[in-house]
Amino acid sequence: MTLAFSAAELIALLTPRATRGGTTATLRTIAALKDAQPGDLSFLGNPKYKPEVAATRASVVLLPADFDGEPATDQLFLLVDNPSAALATLCARLEAALWPRPAAGIHPSAIIARSATIDPSATVGPLCVIEDDAVIGPRTVLQAQVFIGRAARIGTDGWFMSGVHLATETVVGDRVRLHAGVVLGSDGFGYESATGRHIKIPQIGQVVIGDDVEIGANTTIDRARFSRTYVGTGTKIDNLVMIGHNVVIGRHCIICAQVGISGSATLEDYVVLGGQAGVAGHLTIGKGAKADGQTGINTTVAPGTFWKGSPCLPYQLEQRINVLRQRLPDLFRKVDTIAAELAELKRLPR
Amino acid sequence: MTLAFSAAELIALLTPRATRGGTTATLRTIAALKDAQPGDLSFLGNPKYKPEVAATRASVVLLPADFDGEPATDQLFLLVDNPSAALATLCARLEAALWPRPAAGIHPSAIIARSATIDPSATVGPLCVIEDDAVIGPRTVLQAQVFIGRAARIGTDGWFMSGVHLATETVVGDRVRLHAGVVLGSDGFGYESATGRHIKIPQIGQVVIGDDVEIGANTTIDRARFSRTYVGTGTKIDNLVMIGHNVVIGRHCIICAQVGISGSATLEDYVVLGGQAGVAGHLTIGKGAKADGQTGINTTVAPGTFWKGSPCLPYQLEQRINVLRQRLPDLFRKVDTIAAELAELKRLPR
């Protein structure tokens, strides 16, 4: 996709209170202050990054109206009431260019149960299936070949890509974006073993997703055994993640690709899990705790802590042990030498 | 879903030979004897758990008719011929409430090859595709948007959720439950490398699934290079599992989420693999062997053993090494101290 904004177009779009400096660059993408290159737009969303503004190479920077620094050469400052809000405006514009909203209405090839309720402003694309008593909220778009099971309820402004599957009674909030192949509400993995066979425990709960959640391609979230599996507002989940039954995830968490979260685990708000990390069942990860990629979390984790390794240890300790581990060949040799010297010493006459 | 049974309703459903005690609790779920809480139903399916009956907090317990203990306060014993069978009866009732069986017949939007054979008691939901020579057995339900490839054969009482894909010649037994997005019969990953390119080895075998198997959402099982990839009766497989070509899995195994099993591995009966475990190709895991989550199995494993770590070691050894590993900083310091003391000692006059 060819996307390009001039400084003038940005000013027209974002209507800043004031501008400082100027740039001839064509703006092509958005980056954090410290990562930005010429041609990028950046922004100061959090005052703690203020020292990074002076060094940023971004061609355009969104700043709060009371910001008092000066731009570099060929750099434009846009002073706005709320840089984060301005950024969101720009993002919405960029996405609209790539994903133009389809017309409201139901494609004639979609199969819709009579008892389903579909807001007139929603879009139901080709070959979707919507079962009895399902509810689709205002302006929600089901792209194509989406399945919405019996009595599922979807809020406003959702965007479900092709091949999304929502099982019976799944509930999804507002402004939720589900990528292709997402499955919500598949049965949890629960059996009682008796007489050498595994007898299925009915999984009769549901999946409930808060507002402003995004879920990546082919991720699966299982329905609860009883009650609900829950994902809190603002949480972002990457591709091929597995979330087991009765897991409760807080607000604004970041769950990277291929993470697995076992049944009945709890993640408090702002937890960050690196790719391929695994979480054992029935434990709690405290607010703001983080885990590196491939970490195996098998213990309850305190808020704000950072973990690494499988099984996990505090990040700094694990890093230190990993360094020492590489020195094991030396250590074994050194201990052998010491043992030989000690034996020699003991043999000496006194 | 609001689900609730009174003691009286349970008695009416399960028709026990006798009852002992009583409870006013509303029964909402099923749990193992040691995990059960008030409001739960539990059961004694295996005599070895008999000692756990006295301590269980379950409000209702299914017991064999000759059980001689007494219930606690507000606890009801139901004495039945076969507690496991009674449990299965209850489970079937619970699931039927959530997943009412759709009417038999073929939805007019489904695309069915003329040479396909579909039992009149089967249900083929909207927008399914069934190719030539496929066979769908009695009472099997294809929920919606399911694909059944050429000459695939499915037994009786199957339940395939939306978006399941079965490639050409896949064979599935009776009472098999496949969750949304399952792929059976995709090509195995096999190439011969010649002159700097990877030449595909045709994958002309098939996938064969036994009876009473359940497979979780978005799991994939590859067809054999030749002959068959096989999953034995009663085995349960969780979400996002990968089973490579020519793998043979025995009966009543438990394969947790995101496990990967490489080509031509063999799992004997009752193997249990924890989440994210990996199994290398061309090896055998003996009957009843277990592996913890994230284990990397790169060796043939004897029956009944328990493994952990990557690469795997016997569970107890791996646990012990993980404890010692945390003491490496101390060990390095201690060896340095010893070396210094020894040098000092050697310097002393004798």
Place this chain on the structure above:
Amino acid sequence: MTLAFSAAELIALLTPRATRGGTTATLRTIAALKDAQPGDLSFLGNPKYKPEVAATRASVVLLPADFDGEPATDQLFLLVDNPSAALATLCARLEAALWPRPAAGIHPSAIIARSATIDPSATVGPLCVIEDDAVIGPRTVLQAQVFIGRAARIGTDGWFMSGVHLATETVVGDRVRLHAGVVLGSDGFGYESATGRHIKIPQIGQVVIGDDVEIGANTTIDRARFSRTYVGTGTKIDNLVMIGHNVVIGRHCIICAQVGISGSATLEDYVVLGGQAGVAGHLTIGKGAKADGQTGINTTVAPGTFWKGSPCLPYQLEQRINVLRQRLPDLFRKVDTIAAELAELKRLPR
């Protein structure tokens, strides 16, 4: 599937320049020289394997026309201009038997935008959706229930199995084989965190796939934040792999199942990643480098090197450390003994 060739049928199919020896075996599959069993066909595609010909148990061996060895008993040599080309001819024949090419044309149940361009020799199966401005090349087959997003372009001779999803503007080369459930072009996982919320960075790039690529079931490849996520010609990718935004993969790589590659990583040509390996973002893996299963690559890797462990170390070093690691209980005991003996020695009068 029953597949069987006699020696005579193979000769008729491959028209060798000459034959040597003979076999009564029925040929059923293809194997590497060192793995082949009676009943297998093998081949000498690379001169460096010439010493393996004498010991191979294959019933038929494809060899270059100037090969001068003699076959064993009941073994047939087929001398051809190019063994790799002959193998490819045979493979094409085997696959054609299992996957007969459907008739060209568009199934009446497919939903095709008017502005899409579909070559008359292509096949669009039942219940596919093709959006505006998409292009489907000659002889490409979309099996069933495939989604091709707006302005996506697919080359010649592609074969997309059921339930493949290509998002807007995805580009795919010639002779690409995508298995069921593959998702190309889902949004990359990128957010800027501001005021306690994660603001989505629009993912406005695309996915571009070279020629002769094969991608396994339910694998996902994310579109770039800007520019492109790229997979080079001849690369083979297994099931349930996750490839993040802006990743660049070279030619003829092998990516095994459940691998995860984080955003902006670069793989040069001929890289091989074992199952469940993970690659951190923004690093480069040099040409021909390899990683064992479950490896965690968190560093730039030189060409031709081999890695293992999480975090990764050179393979030989990691193997050695894993051996020493098992001896940690002994080492701790030995150091305790040494310390005790040293203390004793220091107590002695001199």
